[in-house]
Amino acid sequence: MSAHKTPAKGKSGGAVHADKPLHEEQPEVAEWQLRLYIAGRTAKSMAAFENLKRVCETHLAGRYSIEIVDLLVNPRLAAGDQILAVPTLVRKFPEPIRKIIGDLSNEERVLVGLDVRPLR
Amino acid sequence: MARPKKPAKTSVPEAPTLPKAPTGIQGLDEITGGGLPRGRPTLLCGSAGSGKTMLAAEFLVHGAQEFGEPGVFMMFEESAEELAQNLRSLGVDLDKLQRQRKIVVDHVHIERSEIQETGEYDLEGLFIRLGHAIDTIGATRVVLDTIEALFSGLPNHAVLRAELRRLFRWLKDRGVTAIVTGERGENSLTRFGLEEYVADCVILLDHRIEDQVSTRRLRIVKYRGTEHGTNEYPFLIAKDGISVLPITSMRLDHQASRERVPTGIDGLDDMLGGSGLYRGSSALVSGAPGTGKSSVGASFVDAACARGERALLFAYEESTSQLLRNMASIGLDLEPWCRQGLLRIDASRPTLHGLEQHLVHMYELVREFKPSVVVVDPISNLTMDKGDRLLKPTLMRLIDYLKQQGVTALFTSLTSDLAGDMADSQVGVSSLMDTWILLSNIASNGERTRTLQVLKSRGMAHSHQVREFVMSDHGVDLVDVYLAGDRVLTGTARISQVAQEAAAGELRQRDHQRRMKELGNHRKAIDAQIAALNAQAEERAGEVEFAIERERLAAEGLSARSRAMAQSRDVPPPRPRPAASARKGAK
Numbered sequence: 001m002s003a004h005k006t007p008a009k010g011k012s013g014g015a016v017h018a019d020k021p022l023h024e025e026q027p028e029v030a031e032w033q034l035r036l037y038i039a040g041r042t043a044k045s046m047a048a049f050e051n052l053k054r055v056c057e058t059h060l061a062g063r064y065s066i067e068i069v070d071l072l073v074n075p076r077l078a079a080g081d082q083i084l085a086v087p088t089l090v091r092k093f094p095e096p097i098r099k100i101i102g103d104l105s106n107e108e109r110v111l112v113g114l115d116v117r118p119l120r
Numbered sequence: 121m122a123r124p125k126k127p128a129k130t131s132v133p134e135a136p137t138l139p140k141a142p143t144g145i146q147g148l149d150e151i152t153g154g155g156l157p158r159g160r161p162t163l164l165c166g167s168a169g170s171g172k173t174m175l176a177a178e179f180l181v182h183g184a185q186e187f188g189e190p191g192v193f194m195m196f197e198e199s200a201e202e203l204a205q206n207l208r209s210l211g212v213d214l215d216k217l218q219r220q221r222k223i224v225v226d227h228v229h230i231e232r233s234e235i236q237e238t239g240e241y242d243l244e245g246l247f248i249r250l251g252h253a254i255d256t257i258g259a260t261r262v263v264l265d266t267i268e269a270l271f272s273g274l275p276n277h278a279v280l281r282a283e284l285r286r287l288f289r290w291l292k293d294r295g296v297t298a299i300v301t302g303e304r305g306e307n308s309l310t311r312f313g314l315e316e317y318v319a320d321c322v323i324l325l326d327h328r329i330e331d332q333v334s335t336r337r338l339r340i341v342k343y344r345g346t347e348h349g350t351n352e353y354p355f356l357i358a359k360d361g362i363s364v365l366p367i368t369s370m371r372l373d374h375q376a377s378r379e380r381v382p383t384g385i386d387g388l389d390d391m392l393g394g395s396g397l398y399r400g401s402s403a404l405v406s407g408a409p410g411t412g413k414s415s416v417g418a419s420f421v422d423a424a425c426a427r428g429e430r431a432l433l434f435a436y437e438e439s440t441s442q443l444l445r446n447m448a449s450i451g452l453d454l455e456p457w458c459r460q461g462l463l464r465i466d467a468s469r470p471t472l473h474g475l476e477q478h479l480v481h482m483y484e485l486v487r488e489f490k491p492s493v494v495v496v497d498p499i500s501n502l503t504m505d506k507g508d509r510l511l512k513p514t515l516m517r518l519i520d521y522l523k524q525q526g527v528t529a530l531f532t533s534l535t536s537d538l539a540g541d542m543a544d545s546q547v548g549v550s551s552l553m554d555t556w557i558l559l560s561n562i563a564s565n566g567e568r569t570r571t572l573q574v575l576k577s578r579g580m581a582h583s584h585q586v587r588e589f590v591m592s593d594h595g596v597d598l599v600d601v602y603l604a605g606d607r608v609l610t611g612t613a614r615i616s617q618v619a620q621e622a623a624a625g626e627l628r629q630r631d632h633q634r635r636m637k638e639l640g641n642h643r644k645a646i647d648a649q650i651a652a653l654n655a656q657a658e659e660r661a662g663e664v665e666f667a668i669e670r671e672r673l674a675a676e677g678l679s680a681r682s683r684a685m686a687q688s689r690d691v692p693p694p695r696p697r698p699a700a701s702a703r704k705g706a707k
Contacts, residue, residue, distance in 0.1 A: 039244040048239070071245060075252035082229050083245035085274070101274075102239035113236030 030065035032056070032114075033093040037078070039071045039086040044103050048087035051104035059116050089113075138346045141189070141261065141297040144182025145175065146487075147364030151340060151349040156321060161291050161298040163318040165310045166325030171336060171357055172301040173198065174206065175325070176263040178361050179299055181212050183261045184222035189297075191261035192253040193225045196269035200225045210361045224253040230273030237275050243283040247290060254296060262291065262298040268312050288317045309341065320344045326352070335477060338364055356480035363480055365517055374523040376400065376579075381493070381528045384423025385416065387598025388557070391574050391583035397555055398579065399492075400526040402519050404550055406533040407559030412570055412589055412596065413532035414438075416557070417495040418447045418454065419596050420530050424493040425457035432491035434482065435467040436501040443467065451594040464489055470501045475514045478502055482518060486525065494522060498532040499549070512549060519552050554578040559589065562610060569611035572598060588614065 036052060038045030049068065056064045071078050071086065081090050085101040091114050100113035111117075140154035149155050156162045156179070166172050180191035195203060203225065204214040217223040226249060254262065267284070274280050291298045300318055302310030309315045315322055322341040327334060337352045355364040380395040389396045397403055405416050417433065424431040435443050443465060444455050457463035466485060470478070486494065499515060515531075522529045533549065550556050556575040561568050570589040574582045587598040588610045602609040602617060609617050 037245060039248055044240055044242070051239075071248040075248045075255075078245050078249040078252065079226055083249070084228060084230060084243050084270070085241045085246075086244040086248075087241060088245060097234060098236070099234050100236040100238060102237050102241045105239035109236055109238040113238065 030063060031094070032060050032064035032091070032116075033067070034064060034114075035067045035069060035081070035090045035092055037069045037071060037081065037083045037086060037088045037090065041070075045087045047103045047105065048089070051107070051110070052089060055104070055107055055110050059111065091115075140346075141183070142187060143175075143179045144186050145178050145362050145364065146483075147353065147355070148175075148338070148362075151338075151353060151364060152321075152343065153346055153348055156297055156299070157343070157346070158297050159292065159295040160320040161288050161300050161318045162321040162323060163302060163310070163315055164299050164323050164325065165302040165304055165315070167304040167327060170304070170325040170327040171355070171362065172325055173203070173265050174210075174357055175362055176265050176299045176301055177203065177207055177212075178210075180223060180261055180263055181207065181214075181217065183297075184217055189260045190222045190257040191224075191263065192250065192257075192259045193223060193263045193265070194250060194253070195225065195227045195265050196229075197266055198227075199229075200227045210359070221257045224257055224259065226250075226253050228269075230270070232273050232275075235273070235275075241279065243270075243280070243287070246283075247287065251294075254294065260296055262296045263301070264298065265301045266303060267300055268302055268310065268314065271312050284314070285317050335475075354477070354480060356477055356484075358480065358484050360484075363483060365480055365483065374400070374520070375526075377526065382423050382427075383416075383530075384419035384421075384426075385596050385598060387587060387600075388416075388572065388574075391572075391585070391587065391598070392555070392577055393580040393582055397528055397530075397577075399528050400523050401554035401578070402522065402529040402531065402552070403555035403557060404531050404533055404553040405557045405559065406535050406550075408535055408561055411559035411561055412591060413534070413559060414443075414497050415447070415450055415452070415591055415596050416559070417497045417530055417532050418443075418450075418452045421463060421493060421495055422447075422452045422454060422457070425454070425460075425462040428462070429492040430461075430489060431457070431463050431493040431495070432485060432489055433463065433465045434494070434496045435465055436470045436496075436498060438467065440465045440467045449593070450591045450596060452596075464491070475502055479514050479518055483521060486522065486527065490525075492527060494527050494529045496529070496531045498534050500534040512552070515549060516552055550576075565611070565613055567611050571610060 034052070034056070036045075036049060038048065052066065056066065069077050071083065077083075081088075081097075081099075083090075087101070087103060089100040089104060089110075091098040091100075098113060098115065100110060104110050139158040140152065140156060141158040142149050142155035143152075164172050164176060177193065180193055183189035183191050193203065198206075207214045214223065214225065218225060228246070228249070250262070253259065267287075270280055270284075271277060288300075300314060302312070302314040304324075305311040305313070309322060309324065319342075321343045324339045324341050326337045326339070328337065329335075336355050336357070338355045339352045340348045340350065353364050355362055377399040379399040380393075380397065381399050382389050382396040383392070405413050407413050414437075421431040421433050433443075438446065444458070447454050454463055454465075458465065464485070466481075482494075482496075496518075502514075519529065531549075531553070555577040558573050558575050560571055560573075562571055570591075571586050572589040573586045574584075576582075587600070588602075590597055590599055599614070602614045
């Protein structure tokens with residue numbers, strides 16, 4: 001259902017995270033735009049962030065951006081991406097949108113979920 | 121020993137009654153004794169299309185509009201647009217309510233194909249969304265429709281179940297009154313066993329088809345800590361929303377009015393203690409085909425409208441225009457009342473709905489139109505071939521409802537022409553009625569006449585006579601009963617008897633005149649006789665006087681002669697007669 005929203009956002013590319021003052025970094029218009037939803041700095045969310053970083057560094061080095069959304073800080077953002085479970089990783093770009101829920105501890109499944117071909 | 125004291129204190133309930141949140145749904149609040157448990161979740165389960173979403177939505181809308189309780193509608197199946205459309209059909213502007221910050225609609229959608237699962241997670245996102253929605257408008261009501269959709273969206277049911285348990289506890293902690301809907305399961309109330317999490321109040325909706333007629337029913341399976349109606353209550357999703365028929369939960373506590381309502385038939389009013397039915401009572405008019413039941417009903421309606429009251433007529437046999445035409449033929453012109461809005465005729469085929477649906481429909485109309493008089497013509501058609509089994513409870517509900525509203529009701533009922541079961545077939549229903557009027561046809565002497573009798577009428581003296589019922593082009597009326605000897609005469613027999621008696625009367629009158637004349641003549645004759653006798657007597661009296669006079673004169677002449685004789689002989693007059701001699705001397 002959120003599919004109709006994404007083309008608009010997809011076109012504006014980098015603006016996605018430009019209009020959202022969030023904590024994370026990386027190139028201006030990344031090839032892989034990822035967003036990680038967490039609810040407070042819990043063990044699960046920290047683990048998810050660590051796991052995600054590791055996978056990205058390994059397979060998508062220099063081609064990704066990660067935006068972290070803390071729902072405790074910005075609860076209204078939960079509805080936009082239809083977030084129920086926490087943590088949830090959303091692949092905003094490339095389309096289509098994909099979601100991976102859980103602490104991302106299984107690298108293989110994360111890759112499958114993101115539809116990333118492993119480099120090595 | 122100090123220990124048991126403390127818990128004893130805390131376990132004392134703060135209030136004798138459970139606080140409740142009114143749903144604003146017609147009837148449901150009556151069954152539940154005031155609404156859903158406030159601050160607790162209620163499980164609403166039912167199969168697809170049983171009206172769960174509608175009921176839940178109404179709960180929120182009424183809360184927002186009437187009770188000042190904003191609400192959050194979290195949907196897992198329908199989209200916001202679909203919900204808005206459904207509510208628009210009930211005349212609710214969801215967008216406006218959202219703009220007024222009275223309702224927040226959140227559509228939770230999960231696409232299984234989009235989701236991968238890896239590692240541990242929880243549903244904190246859902247909690248945050250819900251919490252955020254509640255906080256933005258200060259909601260006190262929440263609907264989760266249908267949260268079971270998560271089971272198909274999330275692969276890990278163990279996590280889901282744990283989180284649902286947490287969710288319901290969380291809802292309680294937040295103190296919101298919640299409705300959680302669930303799909304009916306095969307052997308359990310809900311497919312995924314939600315009832316094990318929501319233990320306070322469970323309402324079951326049901327949609328059944330019997331004899332090709334569908335009926336919706338509602339039942340409160342459980343309502344912890346409060347008394348509630350336990351029956352299955354039919355309900356209807358009507359033009360302005362859901363209404364439940366709570367009637368069997370009602371007690372017989374309506375006020376009985378002493379006011380009378382004329383029936384529109386003077387003769388019938390006379391039979392009913394002179395002034396008609398009690399206001400708010402119910403009357404049954406039963407009779408074979410063609411005995412004039414509809415006409416009695418129409419007269420009743422006509423009289424009510426003529427008094428300026430509103431009347432509602434349910435016709436299950438004739439269309440409105442047919443009814444108007446037919447009643448016009450006996451001088452009851454109902455059309456002006458329709459135009460003035462005093463009379464509403466609701467004509468439909470009984471097969472249009474099931475019995476309960478009809479009942480709900482009647483309710484709706486009565487509630488909307490607020491008539492003082494209701495006529496149902498005829499109730500016997502409502503059952504079709506299902507028998508009286510359902511008719512009685514349904515009627516009981518209707519009658520109770522009408523009595524509560526102080527509406528005077530008249531029901532007609534068709535009975536078979538066979539005299540034997542004429543009364544039998546109505547016994548079940550008639551016990552509900554305050555007044556029972558029986559119309560029947562008497563065929564004798566080559567003609568058929570309509571008769572009317574009052575079989576019973578609670579709380580008033582009523583005539584026990586059978587009256588003849590006549591329909592003419594100026595309405596319906598009753599002809600005074602004609603008793604000849606020990607027989608009641610109707611129809612031609614009555615007319616011929618009247619003529620015969622009139623002829624006999626004429627004859628008698630002539631006879632009297634003749635006898636009076638005779639008496640007069642006789643008196644005259646006697647008077648003449650008296651006059652003759654008087655004349656005779658006078659004649660005799662004259663004769664006697666004359667004789668006396670003559671004798672006296674003769675006697676005087678004698679004495680004068682003897683005196684003259686004595687003078688001439690110079691004889692002193694005899695002593696005893698000095699006076700006479702002196703007188704004579706003076707002479």
